[in-house]
Amino acid sequence: MESNSVGLVTPRTFTFGSVEEPMVLESGRTLGPVDIVYETYGEPNADRSNAILICHALSGDHHAAGHHDPHDRRSGWWDNMIGPGKGFDTNRYWVICSNIIGGCKGSTGPVSIHPATGEPYRLAFPVVTIGDMVEAQKRLLDHLQVRRLYSMAGGSMGGFQVLEWALRYPERVRSAICIASAARLSAQAIAFNTVGRSAITRDPEWHAGGYEGRGPEQGLATARMVGHITYLSEILLDAKFGRRLQSADRFCYNFTNEFAIESYLNYKGSAFTERFDANSYLYITKAMDYFDISRSYGPLKQAFARVAARCLFVSYSSDWLFPTSQTKEMVRAMLCNSKPVSFIEVDSPYGHDAFLVEEEKLTRIVSGFLEGVAR
Amino acid sequence: MESNSVGLVTPRTFTFGSVEEPMVLESGRTLGPVDIVYETYGEPNADRSNAILICHALSGDHHAAGHHDPHDRRSGWWDNMIGPGKGFDTNRYWVICSNIIGGCKGSTGPVSIHPATGEPYRLAFPVVTIGDMVEAQKRLLDHLQVRRLYSMAGGSMGGFQVLEWALRYPERVRSAICIASAARLSAQAIAFNTVGRSAITRDPEWHAGGYEGRGPEQGLATARMVGHITYLSEILLDAKFGRRLQSADRFCYNFTNEFAIESYLNYKGSAFTERFDANSYLYITKAMDYFDISRSYGPLKQAFARVAARCLFVSYSSDWLFPTSQTKEMVRAMLCNSKPVSFIEVDSPYGHDAFLVEEEKLTRIVSGFLEGVAR
Structure with a gap:
């Protein structure tokens, strides 16, 4: 394990609510008890004013940094950003990452047991929103005695949560970092x-959501494949794969995975089914589709008047799923309200995935911003 | 029927080759007999020097203009471009459109009967290329006694056929119109x-291609849905659908087709299965993937040295599947060879589909170009 790793971490579970006193969701439906699985890295200071909440994207989870086991080949999904001396410096900050509700990685979701039936919820699980995810995170922060976050950060759907926090609980967020995200999901992304x-x-x-065991693996693989294309830029696909054949010089004139990009996508699609639940994919993408700041808080200028956090917006030049134009809309709304806002479009060929892989550029930006928040 | 329609048309079938004397494909495999279904509009002049060949795209066919029946609600797929006084003016030109081999609209393809078994070919059908499609079209033109085409035109995969013709049989093509196309399919499109x-x-x-009857309709619908997104621009999706809900003011918090774009795509996907064969979709997309001028004819500059046709290239500003940059590559290669070439990028919000719907702009361009070819 590298010297700047947070090392071994153990997920914890916080439970709130009950069948009798459930959480009331935006839809009006109820959910309880609710489990939230989370990890923390670094240590809280005396008044717990150094907490940073990390929010994950569609296929992420609470395991953002370090290893669960010394033999783990994979570290947490943002291990390149979280650790001693890294962008989110665990020598200084207490970093918290929780798994969203509706997912399949431990927090309550469609694979959890429905207390009324003793069976998994499956489609009996209520549709949740980004607001509901944030509400559950707030309960966790109350439990952890974090009155006000030093900062919070997230990319893509993680950015939706950052925005929702800054609008819903302005007094709880001192600064916010919204990366490769938008004020609403676009028609193309829907x-x-x-x-x-x-x-x-x-x-x-799929059996109308009622599958047991592996379920609609083929459909889930296809879903992941199309998602994957949208996460990568055209320029990267050209550079990384182009028209290269996977293992031959000549065309084979059949329907095997002949092109390298074909082989890669099919592999990625099938691999995803090993680690993700198809119903959860439905719930989380639905929550993304519903996200629209203006629907909840009015036109952007009016909405951002609520924000108290110092904000940093980051977009990536080749991200066509959440293009820079969508970030600029929010920056303009902050400026119109004379709010402290920083914005940078990072030059990158990595498309939407840049927020996960361009750690060097992001580290410089994030470190500087976090340093400035304290001043 | 409007006064500028070609009116009622009847498809015809030309058959060449046989089991004993089959067509030899690029793969080395053979196919015979081969049926080519085609339509013609307008009349040939005495020496048949006024013929224009129209090449269709993935989901198109030989029915490019007019009606098959007085009660048809739908006319041919390029009816807005082909007819008396239209862009391809049937008062002057003899317009021919044939169905590609490998498809499912009458020309020999995976749904045709395999002479060796008396059953549909299904996956026993050999993989065909754009070159094979062009070879079959050439046999048709020989049969129709067209020595040299006055012009030919096609968008998207139709443009691939136009390019293949101009490179393979330069002496047979007096002028060529390549619309919303490219010298090769990009990694993103693959x-x-x-x-x-x-x-x-x-x-x-799908049953490894061996289905009888309707087959993998759900898979084919999904395939069409993803294709459909790539044919439309983001700006058009925003303007036409945005985040509008299909039939309610409030979110319904379930998995029905709630957003208008959701409803539209699912409808389009399911409707496509009524008129297309899933195996044909595999064969035709594979032929597209294989298309790469440089693989057959060398670097573009060298390849385009072969071209004898006066060429017109048209691209559309919001087409992200076949972006203008890919057209420019070909225009540059023509210019480097001092070949007569015209190029225009049409400003349009319609994305790749613009070549089918922006008839007013295209008519002016095509009429002028065709007029100039005679001079």
């Missing part, structure tokens, strides 16, 4: 989510 | 085709 959900629900193994 | 094919082959109803 369209891609639609294809993913359709691939799952059109798979006969 | 990636989207991969998702479409995977959606089909991962559908259990």
